[in-house]
Structures are given as C-alpha cells and as structure tokens.
Amino acid sequence: MSRARILPAAVARFLARRPQVRLTIVEGSRAELVEPLRSGVIDVMVGALRDPLTEPDLAQHRLFDDVPAFYARDGHPLASTDPAGADMARFPFTLAPPGTPLRDSFEGYFNDLGLPLPSVPIESGSVMMIRQVLMGTDFITLLSSDQVAVEVEAGWLRRLAPLPGRFARTIGMTTRTSLLPSEVQKEFLADLKDAAADCGTHDN
Template sequence: MELLDGRLKLRHLVLAVAIEEHGSLLRAAEHLRLAQPAVTRSLRELEGILGVELFVRGPRGATPTLFGTAFTEHARSVLAELRRAGERISGLADGAVGTVTVGTLVAGSNVLLPRAVAALKAARPGITVVVQEATFDAQVPRLLDGEVDLVLGRLNPIDDQPALRQITLYREPVLLVARPGHPVRSRPGLTLADLLDHPWVVPLRQTALRQELEQVFHDAGLPLPGNLVECSSALTVRTLVRDTDMIAALPELVARTDGEIAPLPVALEPVRRTVGVTLPDRRPLTPSARLMLDHLREQAAELTGPRDDPPA
C-alpha cells in the first residue's frame, strides 16, 4: 500500500486522532469545528485510501477497529513529529515561543518541577509548558512517540529500553514522616518496630520505592504494617499524613519543606531517591525542551547545594 502517492493528507491524520480521542464523529466534528457530514465524508475517504474500516460506528459513538488503533498510533506519532519540526524551526528563529511537554511520575518531583517551570516562564513567557502525570510505564510509550518531550522523576531502570537515555539531577534520602503531634513522637528510642501499630500510606506495588521499603522491613525481620493505604499521589499522601496518624516515606526535599509534616527519628539508610530526566536516545530535543532541561539542572543544583553535582 502506497500512502505517499498524494492521496493521504495531513487532515486525514488529524481526523483519525480526533475521532479516536473523542469517541464519536459528532464530538470530533465539534472539536475540529467542522460540520459532521464533512467529518463523515473525510473518514470514508480515508478508509477508502487505506482499504480497511478504521472505526465501527454505533449509537454510542465510534470504536476503533484493530486497523483504526494501529493507524491512529502512527498518525499521533507523525503529528507529534510535525509539531516538533515546526517548533524547532520557530525556536531556531527566536527561541521565544514553543511548547514543552513534561511527563512527571505520580511519585515525582513536586518540589523541583514547579521551581523549574517558574524559572522557565520568567525567562521565556511565550513558551507553553504542559505537565502530564502518570506512572513510568505509561510515560515511556508517550516519550517514544513524541507526545512527551522528557520524563522527570525518580529514575527507573531502562535496561530493556535501549531507545532511552537518562540524566541524573540529584540524589536524596527518603525519610519517614508523620504529623508534628503524632503519638509516636513521645516514645523514647523510637524504632521501626514501634511504628507497626500505626496506619501507613505506602507507594503502589509496581513502584521502586515500594520495593525498597519492603526490603527495609525484610532486612529488619519485620512484616509490612498490616494497616495500609496504597497511594502514589503526593497531594493525597501529604493530606493523609497531615490530617491523620498515618506514617509515610517521602523524599527529603518534601519532608523538610512542608511545615505541616515532619521527619521521624527512624532512619531508612538504604533508601535513596535518584531524581533525573528520561529522554529519547536518538531524537533531538526541541529548543523549548532543551531550555526546560537547562532550568531543571539549574534548580536541582540550587536545591541540593554542593553535596550533589549534576552531570554536565
């Protein structure tokens, strides 16, 4: 099948992605500001070019077929590359406008990222910053497809992802925290075992921090606390720790900069968080993404001081 014979147009790619994202021809037409008959004609034209049915139309909307899912994945990747090409050209012209999409992890950098975004916007008000939060496994396909420019947060192993590379920004300890008036604070010689009778909020099972916490308990000959909430939303964790007697493990920068929670005197020496950026190995960064990376490096250096020296 030859798609580069002039029949397949950019509007076909935009149309397919819009229908897949909005779930119906009517909502896609509204999003594209087109009349529904025009969307229907364009979809028929596209399916005629490809020789397959892309969407099953029904009373509840349009559902992508196997062919539709495959085509929209490629269409989304092509559109992302075209966006990046356009931004690269305009960025080379003046460096004043553009868009950078940052993927952040649900247990990610809620101290570093806001500071870097603020610094970037102060220097380049015309650059739009888009932040998308998800787990690392969900971010990788977006990063490879070009929907996300870079992923910021705790570095995850990428041995099985040769198309990715990583830059370490800083390393920090992970501390156990509780509210200032938590009853365990009155207990002398506090140990990890003393905390088992209290409720905990811990990261999800598939996260690296959860695995490391489980190893800490195992090495101490202790079971995991029986009263658990599994959560990796930093805002929810903070609220639970602040408003209840729950105990959590949080990065030092978060634990020491939040006046309504405070570290407990129980060390988690083996657990350290390595924060960094995951990038596509072969795709060059757009000017806006490179500026974002520069500000992340600068803010990381300011946050951690001389104890951590981010790589050049």
C-alpha cells in the same frame, strides 16, 4: 516529587529568557506517563530513575540523589519519639504501589531489620491523597522531604525518622533515546540540571 522545588525553579529560570514559550506540565505516576513519553505527547519525565532500566527506547539522566523519610501527622503516637523500625512497624502505612522505588525502599528497610512488613491498607501515588489519610489517622508513609515540605512547615505532618543512606534513590530525567531536542528543549533540559544543582542534594 520534582514539583516541590526543582521543576518550579527550572520553569521560572526558563520563562525568564523565553517568555513566549508555553509549557504543558502533566502530573502522574511513571506508569501513567511512560507511554505518552514514548509516543511523543510529552518530551521529558522527571522523577525517580529505575535501576536497572530495562527499556532500551528510553534514556535516563541523573539530577540528584534523595533519601526519603517516614512521616506521620503531628500528634501521632510516635511524633515526639525517636522511633525505631519495630516501633513504626506496629502502625499501618499508606504508600506508593509495588514496583516503585519508594515501595522497594520500604520493603528493603524492614527486611534488613528482620521485621515482617507492616500492613499497607492504602496504596496511592498521590501525595495529596496520602496527606489526607495521614492527617486523619495514625498511618505512616515514606516520602521525600520535598514532597511534604509545605505540610511539615504548616505543622500538619512531622518527620519520624529518615531512611538509612543506603536507600537513597536517584532523581532524574527520562527521555526517548530517539529524542533530538530543539534548541528550546535543550535550554529547558539545561535549566532542569541547573535548578537541581542550585537546590543541592536533599538534607533529609
């Protein structure tokens, strides 16, 4: 999710000082990236932090807090309403897989309302896939505003309702506890922190 604002801002800031450095950015789910992180193929992973973190060989560093929201296509039956949880529960969802922070928030939201969990016929960690599903159906999803900012600005998707603030998730950096960063790596990690501070917390 960090690719929307934080990571590009950090990369631009960093390369303005270090134009000779080459960066490799690998996109994927946490499950796909955690082993390359452990083995040293990648040096830092940016995304939703785990609470509690049960992996002693990894260290987490907070960047900002994010409150996700429910989204659907423009023209969805709920698009011009102020839907309650019971209204959204009538529709199918496309979501990240079980065990991810977004999925936990989705389940916690409907459980707190005492509602049965809505159907989730399509599970995907790809925002591109979720976007395409939403645009052609009446599915709903739960994502960060930054993940679909372009689609909302283009008028393809619309925010239906935010999650309550208690479901905020922490976005940050995960590194190996054994990592001894070089000066160049320290600069980039500092740029990530500065970019997050400049963008501020998300006004979902």
